[in-house]
Amino acid sequence: MSISIDQNVCIGCGKCHDVCPGTLIKINENKKAFIKYPKDCWGCTSCIKECPVHAIRFFLGEDIGGKGSKVHTEKVNGLVRWIVEFPDGRVKSIDIDPKESNKY
Amino acid sequence: MKIERLKTDLLIIGGGTAGCYAAITAAKANATNNAANNAADLKILIVEKANIKRSGCLAAGVNALNAYITEGRTPKDYVEYAKKDADGIVREDLLYSISEKFNEVTAHLEKLGLVILKDKDGKYVTRGNRNIKINGENIKPILADAVKKLDNVTVLNHVNIFDFSVHNNKINGAFGFGIENDTFYAIEAGAVIIATGGAAGLYRPNNPGFSRHKMWYPPFNTGAGYAMGIRHGAEMTTFEMRFIALRCKDTIAPTGTLAQGVGAKQVNALGDVYETKYGISTSERVYGTVAENLEGRGPCYLRTVGISAEQEESLLKAYLNMAPSQTIRWLENETPSKANVEIEGTEPYIVGGHTASGYWVDTKRATTIEGLYAAGDVAGGAPQKYVTGALAEGEIAAKSAVSYIEGLSALRLIRQAHQPAQGPDVQFKVAEPAEATIKEGEVAEHVAEIKKFLDPRGDEDGDTAERLEEEMQAAMDAYAGGIQTSYRYSENQLAVALEKIEGIEARTNSLHADDFQELMYIYELKERLTVCKSVIAHLAARKETRWHSFAENSDYPEKDNEHFRKYVNSRLENGKIKIILRELTAEGQRTYEHQH
Structure with a gap:
C-alpha cells in the first residue's frame, strides 16, 4: 500500500511534503513532488487530503489484497468526498460530512 | 552541516497527541502563574521529526474516544477495568490520575473543534461503558491549530532528536538534526518532556513485502524516547508486557x-x-x-x-x-x-498507551532523571490510556515541568533581572552562551558521530540500515516471540535473540548515510536495537505466563502469583541491564514512592 503522485498535475506547492508523518515525499529539481520511499508509506492519506489539485492517489499493494483501484479525496460543498477509481473504469464516491460523528 | 545552539525553558520532544497537549497546558499554566507574579513568559519549544499537523498515532484520525467516564461510572471503575485487563500489573496511582481527567480533556477537545456525537438532550452518545463516538479524522490538525495560536510556543518541524544531554542524572537538553536543512541542533532546556510515543518495527511485521508499513502502530514511532532514557540510566518498567493488536x-x-x-x-x-x-x-x-x-x-x-x-x-x-x-x-x-x-x-509492539511499558514515573510524570518528564505512550505503568489518557498525561507532565522550571529560583531571578520584552525568535539562536549547560565537548562529540555516518565509506555494497532492520526483525520474530512462533519464546531462544541483536548493533557503526533522512534511519535502527535488548531482558525476567500472547513464556507456561505479582523494572548500569522487581501499588493507592 502506498501513494502515487501524478507529476503532470502536481503544482509543486510542497504541502504533501510538509505533512507526511514519515517525511517520505520529496520535491525534485523540476519542483514536482515524488514519493522517495514508497514501501515506507503508512497509508494515513494525510498527503491526499492536503493536495489542492488532487494529484495524489492511494492504492493497496497486491500483497494485502489490492486490485489496482486508485483513491483520492476532494472537498465538495463542505463534505469530504472519497473517490475510488476501479481498474475497469467504474467510479464510486462516498461523501462524509466532517460535522457528523461516526455511527460506530 | 550547520550547527545551531538553541535555548528554551521547556523542551517538548515529540509533537503528537501528548506533546501538543503538553504545550497547550504549559502555555496556559504559565500564563496563569505569570498573571499572579508579573513574570515573563516561559519559552516552550516543541521539536517534532515530522510535522505536528499529522504526526504521531493520530495521523489518519481516530474513530472513537475509548477512555471516557460515562454516566453512572466512576474513575475507579476505569482503574479496575485496566487493572483486570493487565492482570494486576498496573500502577493504580497513575491510572487514577488520568481517569480523573478523561472527561475534562474531552470537553476541552470539543471546545477546540472535535465533533462528538450527542443525543437529543445534548449528552454524548456512548459506545459500551467507556467509549464515546466522534468524528476524529481531523483530531490532529485540531490539536496542531491550537498549538499554533500560542505566542510563546515555537515548533521545530522535521528535526529528529537522537540524544539527551544528562549530567549527574539531571537533564540539560537534547541533541538533534534537521532532516531537510542539514543542521545539527544542541538545545538547552530547563526541563524536558519526552513524548515520542512507543516502538513499532522491532518485530517482523505481518506484511514484510511492499506493504511492510501497513501496520497498526505508526512505523515512524521507533522507540526513540525509550532508547534515549535507557542509555542515560532511566528506570524503565514492564517492557515484557508487549502489545499485540x-x-x-x-x-x-x-x-x-x-x-x-x-x-x-x-x-x-x-x-x-x-x-x-x-x-x-x-x-x-x-x-x-x-x-x-x-x-x-x-x-x-x-x-x-x-x-x-x-x-x-x-x-x-x-x-x-x-x-x-x-x-x-x-x-x-x-x-x-x-x-x-x-x-x-499483529507483530508485537512496545506501547505504554495500551500496555504498561515505558518510563517509570511518579504521579507528576517525573522520570528518574531530574528535569525529565514523560507523557503518552512513552510513559509506563498506566495501560488503556488511549487518546484521552495521553492528553491527560500531557497535561500532568506539563504542569509538573512548569512548576519545576519556576522552582529553579536562580533561573527565575536571572529571568526577572535580564529579560527585556523579546519575541520568541530573539531568544533562540544563541551563538555562544555564557553559561552553557551543554558543553562544547558534548556538541563536538555528537557532530563527529554524525559526520562519520555521512562520510563516504568507499564500500558501497556494505550493510544498509534497511538490511540490518530486516535482520533485527527476523531475529526478534524467530527468537523473541514474534508472529512466527505464535508469540512464544523460551530462555534459550531469548539468548539467541540477544546474541543476534548485539551482533547487528556492532555492525551499525560502519553504516553510511547519503543524506539526513538516511541518517535518521541509522539512528532509528540504533534506537530499536536498544529497545530490543531491554525487551529481551524483561521477557527473560518475568518467569511466568501472566498474559497469553503478550508474554507467552514456554519455559514457564503458568501464572506465578507468589513471585511475579510485581513490576519488572530495569536500569542500565555500567553497560548492563539490571533487573529490579518492585512491589505493586496497594488497592486504591494514589501515590507511589519512587527513588530518584
Whole structure:
C-alpha cells in the first residue's frame, strides 16, 4: 500500500511534503513532488487530503489484497468526498460530512 | 552541516497527541502563574521529526474516544477495568490520575473543534461503558491549530532528536538534526518532556513485502524516547508486557469498530463463536485467535455477514475516517455484509498507551532523571490510556515541568533581572552562551558521530540500515516471540535473540548515510536495537505466563502469583541491564514512592 503522485498535475506547492508523518515525499529539481520511499508509506492519506489539485492517489499493494483501484479525496460543498477509481473504469464516491460523528 | 545552539525553558520532544497537549497546558499554566507574579513568559519549544499537523498515532484520525467516564461510572471503575485487563500489573496511582481527567480533556477537545456525537438532550452518545463516538479524522490538525495560536510556543518541524544531554542524572537538553536543512541542533532546556510515543518495527511485521508499513502502530514511532532514557540510566518498567493488536487481516485495520459497532462475534472457520472460550481481555482475544489457528480451526473471522445495508454504509464511512485501507479493500473485494472479515494478530509492539511499558514515573510524570518528564505512550505503568489518557498525561507532565522550571529560583531571578520584552525568535539562536549547560565537548562529540555516518565509506555494497532492520526483525520474530512462533519464546531462544541483536548493533557503526533522512534511519535502527535488548531482558525476567500472547513464556507456561505479582523494572548500569522487581501499588493507592 502506498501513494502515487501524478507529476503532470502536481503544482509543486510542497504541502504533501510538509505533512507526511514519515517525511517520505520529496520535491525534485523540476519542483514536482515524488514519493522517495514508497514501501515506507503508512497509508494515513494525510498527503491526499492536503493536495489542492488532487494529484495524489492511494492504492493497496497486491500483497494485502489490492486490485489496482486508485483513491483520492476532494472537498465538495463542505463534505469530504472519497473517490475510488476501479481498474475497469467504474467510479464510486462516498461523501462524509466532517460535522457528523461516526455511527460506530 | 550547520550547527545551531538553541535555548528554551521547556523542551517538548515529540509533537503528537501528548506533546501538543503538553504545550497547550504549559502555555496556559504559565500564563496563569505569570498573571499572579508579573513574570515573563516561559519559552516552550516543541521539536517534532515530522510535522505536528499529522504526526504521531493520530495521523489518519481516530474513530472513537475509548477512555471516557460515562454516566453512572466512576474513575475507579476505569482503574479496575485496566487493572483486570493487565492482570494486576498496573500502577493504580497513575491510572487514577488520568481517569480523573478523561472527561475534562474531552470537553476541552470539543471546545477546540472535535465533533462528538450527542443525543437529543445534548449528552454524548456512548459506545459500551467507556467509549464515546466522534468524528476524529481531523483530531490532529485540531490539536496542531491550537498549538499554533500560542505566542510563546515555537515548533521545530522535521528535526529528529537522537540524544539527551544528562549530567549527574539531571537533564540539560537534547541533541538533534534537521532532516531537510542539514543542521545539527544542541538545545538547552530547563526541563524536558519526552513524548515520542512507543516502538513499532522491532518485530517482523505481518506484511514484510511492499506493504511492510501497513501496520497498526505508526512505523515512524521507533522507540526513540525509550532508547534515549535507557542509555542515560532511566528506570524503565514492564517492557515484557508487549502489545499485540487483533486486527483485520492484511489492512491491519481496527476490529473494535466491528465488534462493538455492529456486534460482530469472533468465529472460527467452522462458524463457532470462540471468544467466550478464552476470555475477553485484550490479550485473551488475541490468544484465542492464535489458539484456534494452532488447533487447525482457522482462519478466524469477525462475523459480519448479514448486517444491514445501512450498517454497511456506516462501516464504510467509519473506516474512511480512521483506516481508509479497509474500506478500499472491501470495495475492491467483498463488502462486510457479504463476507466475514478475517482477523489476525499483529507483530508485537512496545506501547505504554495500551500496555504498561515505558518510563517509570511518579504521579507528576517525573522520570528518574531530574528535569525529565514523560507523557503518552512513552510513559509506563498506566495501560488503556488511549487518546484521552495521553492528553491527560500531557497535561500532568506539563504542569509538573512548569512548576519545576519556576522552582529553579536562580533561573527565575536571572529571568526577572535580564529579560527585556523579546519575541520568541530573539531568544533562540544563541551563538555562544555564557553559561552553557551543554558543553562544547558534548556538541563536538555528537557532530563527529554524525559526520562519520555521512562520510563516504568507499564500500558501497556494505550493510544498509534497511538490511540490518530486516535482520533485527527476523531475529526478534524467530527468537523473541514474534508472529512466527505464535508469540512464544523460551530462555534459550531469548539468548539467541540477544546474541543476534548485539551482533547487528556492532555492525551499525560502519553504516553510511547519503543524506539526513538516511541518517535518521541509522539512528532509528540504533534506537530499536536498544529497545530490543531491554525487551529481551524483561521477557527473560518475568518467569511466568501472566498474559497469553503478550508474554507467552514456554519455559514457564503458568501464572506465578507468589513471585511475579510485581513490576519488572530495569536500569542500565555500567553497560548492563539490571533487573529490579518492585512491589505493586496497594488497592486504591494514589501515590507511589519512587527513588530518584
